[in-house]
Amino acid sequence: MDEKGITIDLSVQGMSCTACAARIEKNVGKMPGVEAVAVSYSARTAWVQYKPGMIEPSAIMQQIAKLGFKADLPENAKEGFEKERSRLRLRLIISMILTAPLLSAMVQHLAPFARIELPELLTNPWLQLVLATVIQFVIGLPFYIGAYHAIRSRATNMDVLVATGTSAAYLYSHFLVFNADRTALYAHEVPLYFETSAVVITAVLLGKFIEASVTSRAQQDASGYSKLLNTVVKVERAGVEMEIKTEFVRENDYVLVPAGQIIPVDGVITNGESEINESLLTGESVPLAKRPGDQVWAGTRNESSSLRIRTTAAGYATMLSRIVDLVRQAQRSKSLIQRQVDAVSAWFVPAMLLLSLGTFVIWVTAVDPGNWTTAFRCAVAVVLAACPCALGLATPISLVVASGRLAKRGIVVKEAGALERLAQLDMLVLDKTGTLTEGKPKIGSMHVTQGSKQGLLRLAAAVEANSTHPLAVAIRAEAVQTGLVPPAATDFSYTTGKGVEALVEQRRIGIGNAGFAALKKWGIGSPTIQRFAEERQKLGETVLYVADNNRVIGAISFIDAVKAFAKPAVTQLRKAGVTVVLATGDHPAPALSAAQTAGIDSSKVYANMLPEDKLELVERLKEQDYKVGMAGDGWNDAPALAAADVGLAMGDGTDAALTAGHITLLQPRMTAIPEALLISRLTVRNVRQNLTFAFIYNALIIPFAACGMLQPWMAGTAMAFSSVSVVGNAIRLGASLRRAAGQF
Structure with a gap:
């Protein structure tokens, strides 16, 4: 709990696109007692800050349910998401089975298959009507429910597009079956579009299933810290050993950790000596020798021998849990690019519906007067081609992948915008003690x-x-x-x-x-x-x-010795186009000596700098249109860290630096700075690739559809796979980041 209220994380099921997330944010944000809300479509989560005396979590969950979604507690998130994915898989399988016969009518219109004789039953319009009806109103029922809740909230989303486009194709074909000339109907001279609605629904379900699968994998990679959390721990109380759940461990309890196990609490070793592998927590691969009196952290692995540890923090109070919270905070926050895209997505669906109507009017009145069939086909194709999901997913899924990779390297990003600003960095101000030097004089x-x-x-x-x-x-x-x-x-x-x-x-x-x-x-x-x-x-x-x-x-x-990798880090930063400045409260002579050892230009050294002087330096550089980063120890440098475009707080194996800066380096290794810079630039490049693809897709496919160059089923299939392509490109980012990490 903080001064502003209590925060709660909820898993949310049933969202179909980023417009759904925006709708939840808008409606929950208006509730009395709710101070802030952030909903992530890619993570399927909602974060709410509220006043406990004015509103309870149950009321928030009920409000989300009224909007057509299911909210649950985080511990049930994985189970709920898997159930949702299982239902999606079942709908997809049934839809594919029922759509297969309908494809026969479409196949006959394709030149290579025109001479193939198909059983008369498969082309029977009444069988097509029955199959399409089941697909449209049973398999496709969730699209109608989602569209209903969206329109009821005076909003639009992807469900509205799918329901509108497929309903138009189905109802038009339904009308022809009952009203067209029977001879022409059985001779297949009447154009029916049952296969269009069925194929589109199947394609959308397939795209959603693939999207859910790869997104789930990205989430698991990004939340790898959950694997480090022990649920059961052995403690010693009054000389008696017992096993209890981790959340019941108290401060000053004595925890027993055998060799080869994950340490479940933060604490101090009282008995035993061992090597502790902190790589999964800090990114440092070399195990550290620990003996009585040394601090150990939850999530690190006891490699050699048994330890007896006096607990200083357990459960949600450990540094590991706080890191998990910070990673989640970064994943649910929005960068400047994401906010701009959300603004575009808000009017995208209404604009596409108006464009579809305009396409129909232009075709039926000007392009091909009186040809209602062609006008209808083009209008439906426009609706089915439009895809807001690709735009909405372009940024958050890449940020999820990047923040997870950084966290595994001991680099914790607290907000998505910091990653975006870090990519633009061209000036870095370094503190000396603890940043450039070992910090242990x-x-x-x-x-x-x-x-x-x-x-x-x-x-x-x-x-x-x-x-x-x-x-x-x-x-x-x-x-x-x-x-x-x-x-x-x-x-x-x-x-x-x-x-x-x-x-x-x-x-x-x-x-x-x-x-x-x-x-x-x-x-x-x-x-x-x-x-x-x-x-x-x-x-x-x-x-x-x-x-x-x-x-x-x-x-x-x-x-105070200069860090071993300080010079390579400064060299890498220079190659990346970043000017490195040293600002220290120390005397000019030791400052110049440290700068010379690290390869920093003597003209970029500022000595005898008080905290307020560092703050003034950062602000002066920003006024000169530099994108300024500040790297310091998180204490005396706090004002400058906060004022910089990106504040990088250097940790020392403790949680002190978690409270300072926009990015925290859990281990004070200099090479983490150019590593974070490279990862941020790769991530922003990936986001721009996603956005470019999404915009190019919509810019090309919609005019093609409006001009009658795409069949509706083609447009719907392309729409379904455009979002899958964006997610796939974001997953490809993970491989690029793993290769980049190998350079450091």
């Missing part, structure tokens, strides 16, 4: 003018006792390794990005960079300290000054 050397180095380290560790900054962590780690016990500190005073002061043993001890020393008017310290600082900074080390009652008594230098 170590103390390189110390210089003191008063007391000992151990004494200086002891005071510094006391002041940095509560800080999470990497340099503070390095100071505390060095103190522990040296065997020092820092004294208690009180009255802390922090200056973001510069330093901290605290009261230690009745003395005001401070530690910070040169800017902090100047701010606090500590003075420059002794010449030896200044020489020490200059020498260490020339070597690329970071220097902090330590003061006792506003007098500098020493300095500490830190070494």
Whole structure:
């Protein structure tokens, strides 16, 4: 639950195209207490945010049912979808069996088969009427139901097109059977279109079944994280081992995980040592050695030996579950392209119905005056050729495939628009610590003018006792390794990005960079300290000054190695046309040293940057019409991450970065950035291919139909398979993304 309300995910059955999803969004969004709603046709899901005191989920599900669809809880989604697909398969099989005899009349009109003698029974108009009636009103009943609910809601969808076109063909043929000259009718001189309505319904069912099958496969690939979720876990309580469902595991429970099993909870190892394979969660293929005191995550695999783990999070609170939620969030969100396509789809069906009517009028009054049969055939062909599904599926199915592939590589996209914007990136601002460098600095050397180095380290560790900054962590780690016990500190005073002061043993001890020393008017310290600082900074080390009652008594230098794959990543970004900029709060010397190691141009290095300075830099670059990305650790860089066109939060094996940026890299590997960029560009290219095909299809097939160059059954069959082609191209994207991942 958040401040705005509670959210719920529902599976939705019965949608025939994206217009159905738009109708659910519109109607549910108007309900009192509903704050936001997003429906995905490709995922067959609805996400609703609501006020619990004003409306309940049951009322939302009832409203969706009134619109002609079935809403269910997510745990029943797979079963419900399979039942829907089974019913679709049954309808398809029966329709194909009943349509086969009707095809004989059509076959006789084709030149190669004109001389083939068929049994008289197969061409009997009354048998055709019976078979077509069953197909039209029994097999095709769901199309009428869907069209009824759409029109009742003052909307249109694909069901309206199918019901209109096939009904026109059926009713026209029905009229001729009862009113045409019997001799001409049995001599097959009267044009009947029973086969048209039957073939179109069969083709649409076949297209829907294929679409449902490949979409289901794409959904399974994209939601591969579900395979990492254990349902039963062995816990130890009061010395007794028992098996319980994962959702009943509590914080501080002790979970036992044998070798070879998936770890079911987030926690800390208390007993045992093992290698943990985190590849399915983070994309890192090399197992990591873990021992008591190390953190482990749900969804990772225990490779070598049994572990006893103290639970810190279980069930929906684990990082894995939150990643699953973020992936779903991205899949249900809409990119700019998708919103534009939805706007076009909203008027597409009414426009096609008007065009069909116009085609009929023009044929019967101008092109071939008085020829009602030809006018009718052309008008029906226009209705059956029009396909809004290909347009509606072009974007979301590709995004589902891409977001699933990225997630398996440890790259979590939080919104579909971020993927689209990432593809346009031409400027990337990098933070230094934790992004370009390892983010785990170590103390390189110390210089003191008063007391000992151990004494200086002891005071510094006391002041940095509560800080999470990497340099503070390095100071505390060095103190522990040296065997020092820092004294208690009180009255802390922090200056973001510069330093901290605290009261230690009745003395005001401070530690910070040169800017902090100047701010606090500590003075420059002794010449030896200044020489020490200059020498260490020339070597690329970071220097902090330590003061006792506003007098500098020493300095500490830190070494933070540039990541091994930083230079290849920067090189790949340059080849992709992206300019890389380094923005850091560090001193110019270590910043330039790190930039040189990584292959970043020295003219693109900005040092001594506070969080607000990074924000200003990002905004300035955007004003210069650059598409700007910002990569940082998700904490101090949060303002810049939010302001950038694409914020990439670098993780460190924890869930800290999940709250920042538009895209989260679960492992702080630099190569994930060019990898995400390549995947985004391949995805956007695939989307554009889909849209191009959909627009070209409609631009070509509809004029052909209107000009009388397509039989209605041909137009209907083409319409059914156009959406299948779009889905197939999106599935092909999956293979392209797997090949792309092999480059990193």
